[in-house]
Amino acid sequence: MELWESGERHISWAARSMPVLTALGERFAAERPLDGLRVAACLHVTAETAVLMGALKAGGAEIALAASNPLSTQDDVAEALRGYGMAVHARAGVDRATYYRHIHQALDVRPDLVLDDGCDLVNILHTERTDLLDGVSGGCEETTTGIIRLRQMAAEGALRFPVVAVNDTRTKRMFDNRYGTGQSTFDGIMRATNTMLAGRTVVVAGFGYCGRGVAERARGLGARVIVTEIDAVKALDATLQGYEVRTMERAAPAGDLFITVTGNRDVITAEHAAAMKDGAILANAGHFDVEIDVRALDELAGEVRRGIRPNTDEYVLPDGRRLLLLAEGRVVNLTAAEGHPAAVMDMSFSAQALAVAWLARERTGLEPGVYDVPEEIDQEVARLKLAAAGIGIDALTGDQEAYLRSWRSGS
Numbered sequence: 001m002e003l004w005e006s007g008e009r010h011i012s013w014a015a016r017s018m019p020v021l022t023a024l025g026e027r028f029a030a031e032r033p034l035d036g037l038r039v040a041a042c043l044h045v046t047a048e049t050a051v052l053m054g055a056l057k058a059g060g061a062e063i064a065l066a067a068s069n070p071l072s073t074q075d076d077v078a079e080a081l082r083g084y085g086m087a088v089h090a091r092a093g094v095d096r097a098t099y100y101r102h103i104h105q106a107l108d109v110r111p112d113l114v115l116d117d118g119c120d121l122v123n124i125l126h127t128e129r130t131d132l133l134d135g136v137s138g139g140c141e142e143t144t145t146g147i148i149r150l151r152q153m154a155a156e157g158a159l160r161f162p163v164v165a166v167n168d169t170r171t172k173r174m175f176d177n178r179y180g181t182g183q184s185t186f187d188g189i190m191r192a193t194n195t196m197l198a199g200r201t202v203v204v205a206g207f208g209y210c211g212r213g214v215a216e217r218a219r220g221l222g223a224r225v226i227v228t229e230i231d232a233v234k235a236l237d238a239t240l241q242g243y244e245v246r247t248m249e250r251a252a253p254a255g256d257l258f259i260t261v262t263g264n265r266d267v268i269t270a271e272h273a274a275a276m277k278d279g280a281i282l283a284n285a286g287h288f289d290v291e292i293d294v295r296a297l298d299e300l301a302g303e304v305r306r307g308i309r310p311n312t313d314e315y316v317l318p319d320g321r322r323l324l325l326l327a328e329g330r331v332v333n334l335t336a337a338e339g340h341p342a343a344v345m346d347m348s349f350s351a352q353a354l355a356v357a358w359l360a361r362e363r364t365g366l367e368p369g370v371y372d373v374p375e376e377i378d379q380e381v382a383r384l385k386l387a388a389a390g391i392g393i394d395a396l397t398g399d400q401e402a403y404l405r406s407w408r409s410g411s
Helices: 002-016 019-031 047-058 073-082 094-107 120-128 130-135 146-156 170-193 209-220 232-240 269-274 294-300 342-365 373-388 397-407
Strands: 038-043 062-067 087-089 113-116 137-139 162-165 200-207 224-228 257-259 281-282 303-308 312-316 322-326 371-374
Touching: 002 047, 002 073, 002 342, 019 047, 019 322, 019 342, 019 373, 038 047, 038 094, 038 120, 047 062, 047 073, 062 094, 073 087, 073 162, 087 094, 087 322, 094 120, 113 120, 113 342, 120 130, 120 146, 120 232, 137 146, 137 342, 146 162, 146 371, 162 342, 170 257, 170 281, 170 322, 170 342, 200 209, 209 224, 294 312, 294 322, 342 373
Parallel strands: 038 062, 038 113, 062 087, 113 137, 137 162, 162 371, 200 224, 200 257, 257 281, 281 322
Antiparallel strands: 303 312, 312 322
16 A cells, blocks of 8 residues: 555656646547557556556556566556556566566557557567467557667568557657656766766767767766767767767777667677776666677676665776676666656657557558658647647748748749
8 A cells, every 4th residue: 555655646746747648638538539449558667657558548448568677667656557457567676587478468468559668569469479469450669779670670571560650759859869868867877876977078879869868968067078879970960069979999998977879789898898997887878778788798897796876786897997887787767767757758658649549540541560650749749738838839820821832932
C-alpha cells in the first residue's frame, strides 16, 4: 500500500506538468477511439508513461506494459498502474533474462497494437513470437534507435505491419530530443558524480538532435565542448556553431567527460579508454548499452570498484588511472535520474496518443512499413501546448493563403 500511494503521488505530480496529455485523456474518455483493442507497450515505466497509459485506457484500450530498460523502472509507479487495472511486467534492476521475459509477458495479451521504445518488442514479435504477428495491425516507435532498426526491417521486407515513427515528428525532435535530452542527461550525470562542468572539457559523440541539445547544455554550463561525428554535414554544422570537431581518437586524451548520443555501438572502445586521462567520466545518453564498449572496459581494467557513488563504477587501469562509468553504460538520464521533465514528455506522449488513435482508425488500409506521423497531429500537439501556456500565434489571412498557392504573383 505504501508503494502504491507513493506511485499515486508521483503520477499526480507529473500530470500537473502534462496539460495536453491530460486533456487528450478526457477527450479519449468521451470518444473511446480504442474500444476493444489490446495494446502491448514496451516503454520506460515512469510517472510520465503512466499518464500516457491512463489516456489510452480512458480511450478503451486493454493495456499490458513492460519496461524498455531494466534500470529505469519506477517501482512505485508500476504498482500504482497495477492498481488501475493494467498488466505491468516491470521491476527495477532486473537482469537481462527477466527483462526479456517481461516483454514476452506483455505480448501474451495478444495485442492488436504495440507501442515500442527501442524496437525490442517489435524485434521479439518478428523473431520469437511470430504466432502473434497476424493479430497485430500497427505500432508506434518512440526513439531514434528504434526507427533506425525499423527502417532496416522495412528495407529488407521483414516488417510485417505498419509502424508510425513518433520519434520523427518536428515537435519531438525539437522539444524532446534536443531540450529534453540536453537537460536530463546532465541531471543524471550530476546526480551520479556531483561534478562541476564549468571549465571542463566535454566530448559529445554524435550531433543529431539529441547531441545538439547535450552540446548546448554543456556549453551553457561553462564547459569547453568537443564534438565527434561520422556525418560530414552534421560535423560542418557543429563547426559553424562554434564547437571543435575531432575524431574520437584525438578527443580521447582531451576529455574530462564523454557523452555518447549516436544510436550505434562501439563509439567508445578500449583503445579510446586507454588514452583517457585519470578521472575521465563516461556516460551514455543513447538508448542501448552498446555505445560504450563496457565488456572491453572490464577487460582493460585491473580492478573495478562498483558503486563508489550511486550509479557510478570506477575502473582502475593497470597504470593507476581511474575511469568512471555511469549507469553501467545504460541511458544515463533515465537510470541515474528521472528522464525528461514531465513538461517535455507531455508533447511526446500526446503525439504518441494521437498516433495510436490514428492507427486504430486507419490500420486496415495501411501496408507494412514505417509511416511518418500525419502533419496535422504534429501541428495539433504544438497548438495545444501553446494554448496551455497561454501563448497565441498569428494566422494567415485569406490573401496570404492565396499568395502561397499562386505561382503567378511576383514582387
